[in-house]
Amino acid sequence: xxxxxxxxxxxxxVYGGWKTVVDGLVVTLQIAVIGLIIGxxxxxxxxxxxxxxKRNPALKVLSVIxxxxxxxxxxTPLVVQLLIGYFVLLPALGLRVEAVYxxxxxxxxxxxxxxxxxxxxxxxxxxxxxMEAARALGLNYSTSMMKxxxxxAVKNILPTLGNEFIxxxxxxxxxxxxSVVDVTKAFRQIGDSNYEYIIPYLMLAAIYLILVMIITxxxxxxxxxxxxxxxxx
Amino acid sequence: MNKFSKxxxxxxxxxxxxxxxxxxxxxxxxxxxQSGTTGYSFMAGDADxxxxxxxxxxxxxxxxxxxxxxxxxxxxxxxxxxxxxxxKSLVASNEGFKVIDIALTTESYxxxxxxxxxxxxxxxxxxxxxxxDDITAIxxxxxxxxxxxxxxxxxxPIPAGTYDANKxxxxxxxxxxxxxxxxxxxxxxxxxDMEIAKLxxxxxxxxxxxxxxxxxxxxxxxxxxxxxxxxxxxxxxAARKKVVNFTDSYFTDAYQVIIAKADDxxxxxxxxxxxxxxxxxxxxx
Numbered sequence: 001x002x003x004x005x006x007x008x009x010x011x012x013x014v015y016g017g018w019k020t021v022v023d024g025l026v027v028t029l030q031i032a033v034i035g036l037i038i039g040x041x042x043x044x045x046x047x048x049x050x051x052x053x054k055r056n057p058a059l060k061v062l063s064v065i066x067x068x069x070x071x072x073x074x075x076t077p078l079v080v081q082l083l084i085g086y087f088v089l090l091p092a093l094g095l096r097v098e099a100v101y102x103x104x105x106x107x108x109x110x111x112x113x114x115x116x117x118x119x120x121x122x123x124x125x126x127x128x129x130x131m132e133a134a135r136a137l138g139l140n141y142s143t144s145m146m147k148x149x150x151x152x153a154v155k156n157i158l159p160t161l162g163n164e165f166i167x168x169x170x171x172x173x174x175x176x177x178x179s180v181v182d183v184t185k186a187f188r189q190i191g192d193s194n195y196e197y198i199i200p201y202l203m204l205a206a207i208y209l210i211l212v213m214i215i216t217x218x219x220x221x222x223x224x225x226x227x228x229x230x231x232x233x
Numbered sequence: 234m235n236k237f238s239k240x241x242x243x244x245x246x247x248x249x250x251x252x253x254x255x256x257x258x259x260x261x262x263x264x265x266x267q268s269g270t271t272g273y274s275f276m277a278g279d280a281d282x283x284x285x286x287x288x289x290x291x292x293x294x295x296x297x298x299x300x301x302x303x304x305x306x307x308x309x310x311x312x313x314x315x316x317x318x319x320x321k322s323l324v325a326s327n328e329g330f331k332v333i334d335i336a337l338t339t340e341s342y343x344x345x346x347x348x349x350x351x352x353x354x355x356x357x358x359x360x361x362x363x364x365x366d367d368i369t370a371i372x373x374x375x376x377x378x379x380x381x382x383x384x385x386x387x388x389x390p391i392p393a394g395t396y397d398a399n400k401x402x403x404x405x406x407x408x409x410x411x412x413x414x415x416x417x418x419x420x421x422x423x424x425x426d427m428e429i430a431k432l433x434x435x436x437x438x439x440x441x442x443x444x445x446x447x448x449x450x451x452x453x454x455x456x457x458x459x460x461x462x463x464x465x466x467x468x469x470x471a472a473r474k475k476v477v478n479f480t481d482s483y484f485t486d487a488y489q490v491i492i493a494k495a496d497d498x499x500x501x502x503x504x505x506x507x508x509x510x511x512x513x514x515x516x517x518x
Contacts, residue, residue, distance in 0.1 A: 015280050087300065091307040099293065099309065179265070179293040179304065189294075192269045192449040193279050195476040 008190070008199040017190045024186030025207070027100055031107050031182065032169040036115075038108025039164070043115025046070065050120045052141075066116070073113035079174050082106055086178040103175045107168060114164055122157035123149060155226050162219030166212050173208075183207060260518030261291035265301030265310040268294040269449025271468045272314040272489050275338055281472040287514060296447060297410035302327055305494060311516075313492040316340075316466060320490045322412040333500045335509050336488035340470075342414075343479035344429075345463035347456035354478045357462070360436045361481055368483055371428045375413040386412075390421025391431050394442035396459055403439040405430045406455065407465040408448035414466040417445070426464040429483060452477055 011017045046066045054060050073081065085106045090097055097105075126149050134144035176185035184204060191200040266272040271282070273294055278286015295301040298315040302323055305313055315323070317334065324330045344361075346354040361368065396404060407426060409415045415424035422443050434441035444460060451463040455477050468487060469479045491500065491509070499516070503509045 087303055087307075091303070096308045176268075176294075177296065179295050179301075181294075185294075188449070189268075189277075191453070193274065194281055194472055195453045197453055 004196050004198050007194050007196040011190045011193060017186075020181065020186040020189065021183060024181050024183035027175075027180060028169065028172045028182045028184075029211075030100070031104050031172045031175060031180075032165065034104050035107035035111050035168055036165050038105065039111025039115045039168075040161075042109065042112035043119055046112065046116035047119035047123065050116065051123050070113045070116060073110050074117075078107070078110055078171055079177055081110055082174065082178050099179045103172075103178060103180045107172065107175075110171075111164060111168055115161065118157055118160045118164065119153070122153040122160070125156050126152045155223075155230075158223055158226065159219060162215060162222075165219075166215055169211055169215070170208060261289055262312075262516045262518050263291045263293055263310045265293045265295060265298075265304055265313045267298045267301065267315060267448060268296060269447070269452075270315065271338065271340060271470070272316070274472075275489055276314050279472070282470060289514060289516060289518075291518070297408070298323060299327075299410060302330065302492065305330070305492070311493075314489055315492065316411075317486075317488050317490045318413055319411055319466070320492050324492060326412075329495050330492050331495045331497075333491040333493060333503070333509065335490065335500075335503060335506055337491070337506060337509065338489045340468040340487040340489075341482035342466050342484040342487050343469040343482050344433075345452060345455060345467050345473065345477040345479055347461055348476065348478055349456055350461060351478065353461060354480060356437055357433055357480050360433050361483055364432060364436065367432060368429060371432070372425055372484065375425050386416070386418060386423055388418075388423060390418035390423050391427050391441070391443070392421045393445070394440060396442050396444070398459060401439050402442050402459075402461075403430070403434040403437065404442045404444060404459050404461045405434075406444050406446055406451045406460045406463045408451060409443075409445045411448070411466050415464070425484070426466060430462075430464050 012021075046069065049059065049062050049066050052059065054063060082103065086099065086102050090102060130148055130152065131144055134148040135141070139147070172182050173184040175182045176188070181189075187200040187204040191197040264276050266276055273292065274282040275284045276287060276290055277292045278284050293301070293304065293310055295304070298313055298319060301310060301313045301315075304310040306327075306329065313320070313323075314337065317332070317336070320332045321334075324332050344357055346357060394402070396402065407415045407422070407430075409417045409422050409424070409427075411424070413424055414426045415422060417423075422445070427443065430443065431441055444454075446454060448465060451465050451467070452473050453476070454460045455463055463477070466484075466487070467473065467479075469482060473479070491513075493500065500509055500512055503512055
């Protein structure tokens, strides 16, 4: 272990490997955070389409498209989506996109599929009587949704959304398939340059663990704050 | 709730600042390489390997050089740096590229052997010496760039074999995306290295098992999970020698070159390594 530590120290401190790691960490967080924001935006749209009563054919068509979207992104591995997106789709469209931005968009679109399902089930879990009562009081559909149903749904959704963020962070570890240097790739490069893997890989695991623990703590605090108005607790 | 919307707003602001900060900075030339290769260390710089690197170059590493070339085609990366024979094979099977055939480095390939098996090293060195003519013939048989790529290759592939800890096997780790040295044909393998592996296994009376893995994983894989040797166009260098033994070199004419788009004229006037390196150092993104 002593020799392994010395090799790692040389790579990490003396030759400046920590800079790659810090850059990689920023990239990992970028992909996860912006990916989640994109996921929540698109996911909300999809969930809305899925939840509103289908009164006209346009909405029905839209709903089918959403089903296909969710089916594709949940039914194929993320690595495959990255490879198709970056090496097939973007060149076919003649677009030039930095690998990091391509990754952010693809992770966001993937996340949207999961977020939409979370939101849909969260909204549908709110008792139908809540909507009926709101409508009976004379609120229109969108106001009842925004002011009565969604605030309650958010409480259901939040823990799952936290899980989605956690899995997104962990899934960023495969972004190097399309040449993105995330924190995993940064440590792999350090390991690969001298074939001493013990410390880089353990440290990598520790970093992910710390990130996830911070998020878990954040979500827990947020949940506690939202529960403050609950009579049940 | 107000406090929380503030926190959310703050978080969003932070991530946008991070985003903007990463967009800025001076433009660098993007060069694609294969992960873990000499080309990667040469471009990125690595004190252990003895390369300074290029401050004006941003290195993008891929699982194999073919994917890097794909990204040159898409316009995300300007050049690819890879071993010369692989470059020629790649350019032969992909239209619209050319090899700047001026050596950036000088290297020779050897077979990496598990450090705990010095007797195996001796035996393989013996085969390499005894069968030098056969090895030259193998290398020559792949010399024609038009048919040394996986697309048009018409020989009989070497089967991968099945690993069995109880048998006397020579377990070879390789990265079969490195034509003409190793590539996949159907469910088997072909290439200079694979034929040499077959020759060595036959001479030693061992059964050949080929394990296809990421290139950067090979050196670390030796001695673990039954892997005995690595044959994958591996340059003999000091950094790798710390963890594996190398046989005598079987291929001494290896060097890194640049692959550019066919219409790229940047290196047209270059004749020597120094001139290429000077142009490379002066490039802007």
